[in-house]
Every structure is written in C-alpha cells, then in structure tokens.
Amino acid sequence: MQRHEGESAPRSVVNRLGKIVAIGVSSGGFRALERILIEIPSSFPHSILIVQHIAIDAGGYMVEYLNSCSALEIGFVDAGAVICCGHVYFAPPGYHLLAEREGTLSLSIDPPVNFSIPSVDVLFESVARAFGERVIGVILTGANADGAKGLSLIKKNRGTAIVQDPSVSDAKQMPTHALESTDVDHVFSLEEIAAYLVNLK
C-alpha cells in the first residue's frame, strides 16, 4: 500500500477518506455498538474509528462477533494501517489509537489518559487535528469522563458533535460529561445515531 509523505494531506487523500466517524464508548458499549453497526450498509462511503474501554487481556470475541453480523469490515487496528471507507477500526486493548493527517493510523503505549488506554480523548484530539470539519465525534454510554475534552476539540475544529441521550444510555456519566463540556449538534437515541450515519453524505 502506498503511504503518503509530506506535511499536509493531498486533497485526493482527504476525499478518498470521506468523513471520519470517531466513536467513544465504555461500559454498555457492546450492545450500543451492535445496534448502530448492524444498520450500516457495505456501501457506507465513510470510515469509523472506535475507542472502547476494554481490559488489556480481553479477547477479540466482541470484534469478531460484530464483524460477523455487520456488512462493514470490522477489526482491531495494526499500526500504520491506511484508513479506508466502509471499514471500522477498533483501538486494540492496551494501545492508544491516533490518526495521522496522511490518512493512516498510529498506535502508542503512552501512559493511560483518564485512567484509560485506549483513551477516547487521545483519539478525538488526533482526528480533530488531522481532519477538522470532516470529523463526526460520537459519545455513547460509559461510566467515566473520557472523551468530553476530545469532543469539545472536535467541535472547536468545526466537526460535528453527537452524544447519546443520557436518559436512554446504560451508563449516563460519559454522555453527561460530554454534554457539559461541549455545545453539541445532536442528542440522539441509538436508533437516531444509526439513521444519521446511514444518511451521512
């Protein structure tokens, strides 16, 4: 695969990527992600990056299961992978996931952020910087404050901020913290988030 050198992304690379949907989720995440990903068709012209808080020794069961019941290509990220549309990239357990402006993905074993590795803030900060207005940041169910800072940075860089309605979230803390930090574009149920992504141009 060709990798792109240089300081700024050529326009063609940015276009090939479509939009970048970055999702942060913690406890209760498996069911929430299943309900969203199952709705999205294989023709989806955008990419999805996901940080879910899972234990370092958690097996790949969840990702394999989601891959088996979704039309999208779903897997853990290998360092240096090129972002392609129609793919869903999970941060591997024990690694931070970061996006590079050239459209590739990096991993790090830097210390935990918000007690989390992978951390939602680390991913969101990097996509906000790399892709600006092409980013859709989504905070789902979770019992901590990770992602709140990152979501506000996505918004500041003219991206779109979506938060799962805390009143229908398994765990309310993560959506609530995100709503406090950011003037979000949409507060949605899982069904509405799925519909929004399916119709995303």
Add this chain to the structure above:
Amino acid sequence: MLEKPILDPYETEDLEIRLFLEAVKEYYGYDFTHYARASLRRRILGHKEVEGVDSVSQLVPLLFEDPHFFDRFLHTMSITVTSMFRNTDVFLFLRETVLPKLSTYPFINIWHAGCATGEEAYAMAILLEEEGLLNRSNIYATDYNKDALSVASKAIYPLDNMKEYTENYIKSGGRGNFIDYYQARYDSVKFSSRLSDHITFVQHNLMNDQVFTQAHLVLCRNVLIYFDQNLQNRVLDLLQESLVSRGFLVIGDRETLDFSSSSNAFETFSQSNRVYRKLAFAKT
C-alpha cells in the same frame, strides 16, 4: 502595514515542532524528526506543560540555556507503559515453540531492542531459566535512554505491580512460583541476580547506532509504532542484519512488517504472535 501569517494555528504549531526538533538534532544529535507524528506531537505538547511554557517555540531557548532541560525532555520522550509478560499469548508461544528451536544452538544470543525499564528482559530470562537454557544464554537489552537503563540494571520494581505480573506469568505458561524470582522489601522488589547475571544492559540508539551482536532472537516490541515508515525501514534493516540466518524476530502484537522494505528478508513464523524468521538467503 504588517503582513499576516499565512498558517493556521495548527500549521503554526507543526512549524514550531519542526524547528524545535531541528534544534534538538543539531545540538544534541538525537533525531526525532522521523517519529510518527500524532504521538510525537502529543508528547511535545505534554512536555510544554511540564516546562510550564505557553508555546513549543519557548522550548528552544531552554534547550540552549538550561543544562537539565534535555534530560527532562528525553524522559518525556521515553515514558511508555511496560510490564512483564504483556501479551501472555506471545510469551506462551515463545516458551512452547520458539525456545525449543533455539535450544539446538550451543549458545544463545538474544537482543532486546528498546527494552525501556527492562521488565521484559527479566521476563525473558525467567522463560529461559524455566526451559533450562539460561546458563547458555545472554540477553543484550538496549535502549537509547540511560535513565531507563539505570532503572533496568537495578532490577528493582514496585511491589504493587507483582500481582499483575504473577497473573501474566501463570497465563504465559509459568512452571514455578513467580515469587521465587524476587525478594520483596518494603514497597519494592528486587529480581534475583541469577536472572540479571545473564542480562547486559547497554545504551544503544536504533536511530543512528550500528549492529553490535549476532543474535538468534531479536525482541523489538512496540518500538516501531513510534517511528515513521522511513525510520521503521532503517531499524528493521538493522535488526535483520543482526540476526543469524534463520534467526527469529518478535515485534509488538499490533505491529506488522507488511509496509516495510525488509519484509522480503523474513518469513512469517506466527502471524497472530507477530513472530518472523529470517530467510536463509536474506540479503544483508
């Protein structure tokens, strides 16, 4: 009337980072310009907070004027999460499949490149001990950071970590009692000299130093993830040159040789454990 800058704030910050790294390279000879950019940027911005300055540019004068600044910066650059038997599957595979192959050699050289504070070097020594190979093995554990090496050579680690390490040790096929390998004192433990006698910690910089040993096994886990493709290629060439014919290379469980120019010198020995084997007729 004054001209306005043509760069947006992020481009300006990237420019400041480039200028700072150029100064580091010229003044101290450490070249971080081929590090993967997103995590490099995070670390430099984190270090800006450590120093209490408002912009990356303000780090440049410190480089020249504060004799302790560069040590602090190197410290920030080399902090990683490391542990013993991280990825227990990989260590189980080394124990059950790779070490039996190495046991045919009369003497075993292992190069642990990028050992940081040394936890995995001791884990490797424990594996060798339990497979009856330690007496004829030498582990050369290298890192560019001398503070990390000084921690490593003391063999002293926090007692709090031992619960996790013990669980990892058992999952990775440990045959004995993990507690037999260290002595606890207050809130730390010291690993046995039986292990450290077979480990040599040496300062070595993968960015510009050369091959220094002929190794049967090279471990370089979660080092390449911090480098861009050019530097990864350079480092992999170096690792490949240092391996004996049919020697083994182990990289991080989410690293790959797929994008690298060195990939044709290796065959995949275990895809899931990221263990590769140098081809007999690899070009060196």
